[in-house]
Amino acid sequence: MKKLKQSPQYVSTFESAYGSEINPDNIKNAIATFQRSLYTPNAPFDLYLKGNKNAISPQAKQGYDLFKSYGCISCHQGMLVGGNMFQSLGIFGDYFADHGSITKSDYGRYNVTGQEEDRYVFKVPSLRNIVLTSPYFHDGNPQTLDQAIKLMGKYQLGVDIPQKDVDLIMSFLRSLTGEYQGQPLS
Numbered sequence: 001m002k003k004l005k006q007s008p009q010y011v012s013t014f015e016s017a018y019g020s021e022i023n024p025d026n027i028k029n030a031i032a033t034f035q036r037s038l039y040t041p042n043a044p045f046d047l048y049l050k051g052n053k054n055a056i057s058p059q060a061k062q063g064y065d066l067f068k069s070y071g072c073i074s075c076h077q078g079m080l081v082g083g084n085m086f087q088s089l090g091i092f093g094d095y096f097a098d099h100g101s102i103t104k105s106d107y108g109r110y111n112v113t114g115q116e117e118d119r120y121v122f123k124v125p126s127l128r129n130i131v132l133t134s135p136y137f138h139d140g141n142p143q144t145l146d147q148a149i150k151l152m153g154k155y156q157l158g159v160d161i162p163q164k165d166v167d168l169i170m171s172f173l174r175s176l177t178g179e180y181q182g183q184p185l186s
C-alpha cells in the first residue's frame with residue numbers, strides 16, 4: 001500500500017475507480033478484476049468436452065489421444081492444461097548442458113526459494129492459447145510449437161516423437177485457443 005500510494009497515478013486512478021483511497025480491499029479487487037479480464041473461454045476443445053463431438057477436427061482428437069498416451073498429461077493437466085505444479089526441466093537429459101551457457105533465469109524456482117532441489121524447476125505452464133504465445137519455455141529458446149513439442153518429448157518423456165505425431169499434437173493444441181471478450185483469439 002505504501003508503495004502504491006507513492007504513485008500519483010495510482011492514487012488518482014483508485015480514487016476515480018473506487019471513490020476512495022487505496023486500501024487492501026481495493027487492491028485485491030483491482031487485481032482480481034484484471035485477472036478475470038484474462039479469461040479466454042469457449043475454445044473448440046471446451047465445446048468438445050461439453051459434448052459437441054464435431055467441435056474439433058479428427059486430427060485434434062488423435063492429437064488429444066497422443067497427448068494422453070505419451071504422458072504429456074502427467075504434467076499439463078486440469079482445466080488450464082497445466083499451471084498447477086512445478087517440475088524439473090530435463091528429466092530425461094540435460095537440457096541446460098545441451099543449450100549452452102547457463103544464466104540465472106535457468107535456475108528457475110531456485111531463484112525464489114533458495115532450495116537446492118528447486119534448481120532447474122519451473123512452473124508447468126498452461127497450454128491454453130499456446131499457438132499464439134511463441135517463443136516458448138522460460139528461455140524463449142524454442143521459436144516454434146513444433147520445436148517445443150519435440151523438446152518436451154526428448155527432455156521430459158525420453159522419446160523422439162515422430163513428425164506425424166508432432167503434427168497431430170499440434171492440431172490438438174490449436175483447439176485450445178479460446179475467445180477474448182466474445183471474439184475468437186487469433
Ligand code: HEC
Nearest residue numbers: 071072075087122123124125136137138148149152153156
Ligand atoms: C515432466 C513434466 C512434463 C511433461 C511430461 C511434459 N511437459 Fe511440457 N512443460 C513442462 C515444463 C516444466 C515446462 C516449462 C519449461 C520452461 O519454462 O523452461 C513445459 C513447457 C511446455 C510447452 C511450452 C509452454 C510455454 O508457454 O512456453 C509446451 C508447448 C509443452 N510443454 C508441451 C508439452 C507436450 C506436448 C508434452 C508431451 C509430449 C509435454 N509438454 C510433456 C513439463 C512437462
